[in-house]
Amino acid sequence: MIDQERLADLNEGETTSLQRDMEHLAGQLDRPGRISAAEVIDALSEFSVAAPSWAVGTGGTRFGRFPIGGEPRTTEEKIDDVAALNALTASNRSISLHVPWDDPVDPDGLRGYAADRSIGFDAMNSNTFQDNPSTTADGKVSYKFGSLANSDPAVREIAIEHNQYVIDLGVRLGSRALTVWLADGMNHPGQADHRTQFERVADGLRTIHDHLPDDWQMYTEHKPYEPAFYATVNFDWGSSLLLAQAAGPKTSCLVDLGHHLPNANIEQIVSRLAMVGRLGGFHFNDSKYGDDDLTTGSIQPFQLFLIFCELIRVGDGRLPPLAYMIDQSHNIKDPLEDLIQSTEAVSIAYAQALIADRAALHQAQDDNDAALAQETLQVAFRTDVRPLVAEARRLAGGAIAPLEAYRAVGYRAAMIERRGLASVATGL
Numbered sequence: 285m286i287d288q289e290r291l292a293d294l295n296e297g298e299t300t301s302l303q304r305d306m307e308h309l310a311g312q313l314d315r316p317g318r319i320s321a322a323e324v325i326d327a328l329s330e331f332s333v334a335a336p337s338w339a340v341g342t343g344g345t346r347f348g349r350f351p352i353g354g355e356p357r358t359t360e361e362k363i364d365d366v367a368a369l370n371a372l373t374a375s376n377r378s379i380s381l382h383v384p385w386d387d388p389v390d391p392d393g394l395r396g397y398a399a400d401r402s403i404g405f406d407a408m409n410s411n412t413f414q415d416n417p418s419t420t421a422d423g424k425v426s427y428k429f430g431s432l433a434n435s436d437p438a439v440r441e442i443a444i445e446h447n448q449y450v451i452d453l454g455v456r457l458g459s460r461a462l463t464v465w466l467a468d469g470m471n472h473p474g475q476a477d478h479r480t481q482f483e484r485v486a487d488g489l490r491t492i493h494d495h496l497p498d499d500w501q502m503y504t505e506h507k508p509y510e511p512a513f514y515a516t517v518n519f520d521w522g523s524s525l526l527l528a529q530a531a532g533p534k535t536s537c538l539v540d541l542g543h544h545l546p547n548a549n550i551e552q553i554v555s556r557l558a559m560v561g562r563l564g565g566f567h568f569n570d571s572k573y574g575d576d577d578l579t580t581g582s583i584q585p586f587q588l589f590l591i592f593c594e595l596i597r598v599g600d601g602r603l604p605p606l607a608y609m610i611d612q613s614h615n616i617k618d619p620l621e622d623l624i625q626s627t628e629a630v631s632i633a634y635a636q637a638l639i640a641d642r643a644a645l646h647q648a649q650d651d652n653d654a655a656l657a658q659e660t661l662q663v664a665f666r667t668d669v670r671p672l673v674a675e676a677r678r679l680a681g682g683a684i685a686p687l688e689a690y691r692a693v694g695y696r697a698a699m700i701e702r703r704g705l706a707s708v709a710t711g712l
């Protein structure tokens with residue numbers, strides 16, 4: 285739905301300045317034994333970060349929601365939006381569904397619909413934090429007091445069955461993973477027993493794990509608070525690791541950048557989880573105070589860069605094959621514009637980490653030369669790698685300047701025309 289000819293025209297207007305910037309940058313990077321501009325572009329061209337189906341509509345808070353108009357009304361239309369996003373960024377080749385916000389009646393048809401638009405299905409997400417007649421045995425049970433940790437075995441059973449249903453659905457869609465984020469916990473001290481809640485969740489996850497096909501992965505996603513405001517069962521990376529280990533070998537931990545208490549050293553958490561072989565993937569976003577779901581890289585870009593440096597270490601010069609996804613709530617921006625900016629931020633952090641001189645860093649670390657070690661990272665972080673990211677996009681058929689192109693093609697106005705001004709996407 286993004287007119288390729290129009291995109292080519294728009295790129296034409298940007299080509300001269302991009303070439304000039306690329307030559308300058310390629311010269312800067314041209315050092316013996318170091319990664320070349322061409323190698324960075326090659327790595328970027330393989331990179332894809334999934335878009336969540338719930339983030340192509342506007343998010344909201346309990347103080348209100350301000351729909352932007354033209355929001356996708358069906359899962360097919362969400363796929364259309366991700367296809368449009370990918371046409372511009374060339375780096376969002378899959379969508380992550382959340383069930384039952386998305387619950388296709390014809391999974392095989394949906395898989396074909398997405399494939400026709402070159403979109404695949406990333407990790408499936410199970411929603412056991414909201415009551416929904418289709419997932420809570422026709423409304424006979426409630427998740428008000430938790431799902432896998434609920435004191436009522438009937439509720440726990442329904443929650444397990446829902447996760448198994450989501451796995452089966454994902455198999456038909458061609459997904460290979462299930463992400464489990466639970467709202468389970470307590471709002472009041474003494475409301476439940478910490479240990480009993482944890483053991484129930486571990487038991488439930490083990491049963492869900494045993495339903496996974498051989499080539500599937502399961503991710504446990506921790507979060508310190510909200511909607512449980514006193515204690516969350518899976519509240520930090522340590523609990524997440526314990527749950528992953530208890531669930532089984534196909535389970536690892538997913539790190540959502542907004543799910544940490546203030547000032548947590550997320551890159552160190554990444555290092556630890558990778559060290560024990562239980563780093564599963566990411567939900568990218570940015571945070572100023574809590575789970576703010578702000579645009580990736582808009583608040584703490586240096587932290588994002590350091591996370592990618594850890595990943596490059598794990599992948600020995602490239603990104604390891606983990607689950608990379610954006611998870612944001614777009615409250616006042618056009619969601620697609622925010623996803624374009626976030627995708628760019630992730631690609632920039634990856635490119636900066638790629639160009640960091642790892643040999644010099646290791647030498648400086650061995651020499652206990654803290655200034656030089658830090659300087660080595662700063663040099664990479666302060667390099668403007670945007671031309672590399674733009675060139676990788678151009679070569680992959682995307683837009684040199686995706687945000688400008690998105691506006692120039694008038695996608696939102698066209699969607700308002702087609703879907704209406706009052707359409708609202710499912711999600712939080």
Ligand code: PSV
Nearest residue numbers: 409465505540567575611712
């Ligand atoms: C929870 O805050 C979370 O980060 C989880 O990934 C959910 O699946 C998603 O947001 C949507 O609520």
Ligand code: MN
Nearest residue numbers: 505540567611
């Ligand atoms: Mn998340």
